[in-house]
Amino acid sequence: MSEYDVVIIGAGVIGLSTAYHIKSRHPASRVLVVDKFNAAGQGSTAKSMSAFRCLFSSKVNYLLSDSSVDFYTYVQNCLGVDLKLTFVGYLWLLSEKEYGEMRPILKGLAANNLKYEEYEVEVLAKKLYLNARLAGDEEAEVLGLNDVYKGVFIPKAGIVDADSVAKFYEEEFLRLGGEIRYGVKVEGFIVEPCKPLGIPGEPFFWQEARVSGVKTSVGVINAKKTVLAAGAWIPQLLDAVGIECFIKPKKRQVFAVEAKKLELKRLLYTEGFNPVGCMPFTILPRPRVLIRPFPTESVFWLSYADDFPRAFRLEEDPQPEKNFYEYGIYQVLVKYFPQFRDCHPYSAFAGLYEINTLDGHPVVFEENDLIVVGGASGSGIMKADAIGRIAAALYDGEEYAVLYGGRKFKVSDLSIRERHVERENLQI
Numbered sequence: 001m002s003e004y005d006v007v008i009i010g011a012g013v014i015g016l017s018t019a020y021h022i023k024s025r026h027p028a029s030r031v032l033v034v035d036k037f038n039a040a041g042q043g044s045t046a047k048s049m050s051a052f053r054c055l056f057s058s059k060v061n062y063l064l065s066d067s068s069v070d071f072y073t074y075v076q077n078c079l080g081v082d083l084k085l086t087f088v089g090y091l092w093l094l095s096e097k098e099y100g101e102m103r104p105i106l107k108g109l110a111a112n113n114l115k116y117e118e119y120e121v122e123v124l125a126k127k128l129y130l131n132a133r134l135a136g137d138e139e140a141e142v143l144g145l146n147d148v149y150k151g152v153f154i155p156k157a158g159i160v161d162a163d164s165v166a167k168f169y170e171e172e173f174l175r176l177g178g179e180i181r182y183g184v185k186v187e188g189f190i191v192e193p194c195k196p197l198g199i200p201g202e203p204f205f206w207q208e209a210r211v212s213g214v215k216t217s218v219g220v221i222n223a224k225k226t227v228l229a230a231g232a233w234i235p236q237l238l239d240a241v242g243i244e245c246f247i248k249p250k251k252r253q254v255f256a257v258e259a260k261k262l263e264l265k266r267l268l269y270t271e272g273f274n275p276v277g278c279m280p281f282t283i284l285p286r287p288r289v290l291i292r293p294f295p296t297e298s299v300f301w302l303s304y305a306d307d308f309p310r311a312f313r314l315e316e317d318p319q320p321e322k323n324f325y326e327y328g329i330y331q332v333l334v335k336y337f338p339q340f341r342d343c344h345p346y347s348a349f350a351g352l353y354e355i356n357t358l359d360g361h362p363v364v365f366e367e368n369d370l371i372v373v374g375g376a377s378g379s380g381i382m383k384a385d386a387i388g389r390i391a392a393a394l395y396d397g398e399e400y401a402v403l404y405g406g407r408k409f410k411v412s413d414l415s416i417r418e419r420h421v422e423r424e425n426l427q428i
C-alpha cells in the first residue's frame with residue numbers, strides 16, 4: 001500500500017471534523033481515518049449529553065463554541081441536514097456566592113455579544129415549581145446545599161445530536177473522496193529518521209526522527225503526516241513516544257429518567273423559555289447536578305461531574321454505578337425539584353471526559369510530523385468544528401485559522417509550547 005498524505009487516528013467528532021477540514025482544503029490529497037470501533041462516533045462522542053452552550057469563563061472556549069454552534073446552525077438551516085440542533089437554552093441556578101462569581105464573567109462576555117437574562121428566584125419557583133429555599137431542611141443542610149439566589153438564562157445554548165454531527169462530517173469527508181477504515185486498532189507509531197542512511201536499527205538517538213505512520217491490527221500504514229485524535233485514548237499512544245499532552249481520562253455518568261408522572265411532564269414541557277416549549281438544560285447550584293431535557297423522548301438525562309476523588313483512569317468500557325444516582329444525584333435533585341421523588345432511571349450510560357489538566361481547553365499541536373488534536377475537556381461536541389479548522393490550519397502551517405463566520409484564531413494559542421489561554425472556570 002502506498003503512502004497516504006495524512007492518516008487520522010480516531011473517528012470521533014473531532015477526528016472527523018479535522019479529516020473533513022483537511023480534505024476540503026486538499027481535495028487531491030489521500031486522507032485516511034482509522035478507528036478501532038466499527039462505526040463513526042462510538043467513543044466518547046456516543047456517550048455525550050450532547051448539549052451546547054456559548055458560555056465559558058474563557059474567551060477562547062467561548063469563541064470555539066460560539067463559532068461551531070454558528071456552523072451547525074448553518075448546516076441545519078441552510079444545508080438542510082438535521083442535526084437535531086434545538087435552542088432550548090441553559091439555565092444556571094446559582095447560589096448567592098456563585099452569582100457573585102458569575103457576574104464578572106457575564107459582563108465580560110456581554111461585551112462580546114453574549115445575550116443572557118437574569119431570573120428572580122420567585123419567578124423560577126412559579127415557572128418550574130422549583131424549591132429554591134432550603135433553609136430549615138435538615139437533610140439539605142447535611143448535604144451542604146445552598147438556596148437558589150438567582151437564575152441566569154443563556155438563549156444561545158441547547159441540545160444537539162452528537163451522532164448526527166459526527167455522521168455529517170463522515171459523509172462530507174467521504175463525499176470529497178476521503179477514506180475510512182473501521183475496526184482498525186492503532187498499536188503504535190512508526191518512527192523513522194528524517195534522512196535515512198539505510199543502517200539497521202535506525203533511527204539512532206543522534207538522528208532527527210519523525211512519525212511516518214502507524215502500526216495497526218491490520219498492518220502498517222505509512223503517511224506523510226499522522227494526526228492523533230483518539231480522545232481519551234490520546235495519552236495511551238503518546239506516552240509510548242514520550243510526548244506530553246496533559247490530557248487525562250475521567251469517567252462521567254448519565255442517568256435517564258422518564259417524564260411519566262404529571263408533575264415531571266409539566267416540568268419537562270415548561271413553556272416560556274424557548275420556542276420548543278420545554279425546560280432549558282438546567283444546572284443546579286454546587287455540586288451542580290445537570291438536568292438535560294430530551295423533549296422528543298419525554299425523558300430527562302441527569303448527570304453530575306464528580307471531580308474529587310474520582311480517579312483519572314482509562315477504561316475500555318466504562319459503566320454507570322447504581323449508587324451514583326441513588327446516593328448522589330437523586331438526593332440533591334429532589335431537594336430542588338421534589339417532582340423527581342421516587343423516580344428512578346430506566347437506563348444509564350458512562351463515558352470518558354478527556355480533560356486537559358492545564359487549563360480545560362483543547363490542545364492542538366505538532367511534534368515530529370505528528371499532530372495531536374483533543375482534550376476538549378467534556379465539551380468537544382460543541383467545539384468540534386472550530387477545533388477541526390484549527391487543526392487543518394496547523395496542518396497547512398498557517399499562523400491563524402479562520403473559524404466559521406470569519407473570526408481569526410491564533411493556532412499556537414492551543415499548542416503546548418506557546419500556549420496562550422486563561423484557565424476555564426465553568427467546566428461542568
Ligand SMILES: Cc1cc2nc3c(=O)[nH]c(=O)nc-3n(C[C@H](O)[C@H](O)[C@H](O)COP(=O)(O)OP(=O)(O)OC[C@H]3O[C@@H](n4cnc5c(N)ncnc54)[C@H](O)[C@@H]3O)c2cc1C
Nearest residue numbers: 010012014036043044045049051186231351379380381382
Ligand atoms: C458523559 C459525557 C457527557 C458529555 N457531554 C457533553 C456535552 O453535553 N456537550 C459536549 O460538547 N461534549 C460533551 N461531552 C464530551 C464529548 O463527548 C467529547 O469532548 C467528544 O466526544 C470528544 O470527541 P473526540 O473525537 O475527541 O473523542 P472520541 O469520540 O472518544 O473519539 C476518539 C476515537 O478514537 C478511537 N481510538 C482510540 N484509540 C484508538 C486506537 N488505538 N486505534 C484506533 N482508534 C482509536 C476511539 O475508538 C474513538 O472512536 C461529554 C462526554 C461524556 C463522557
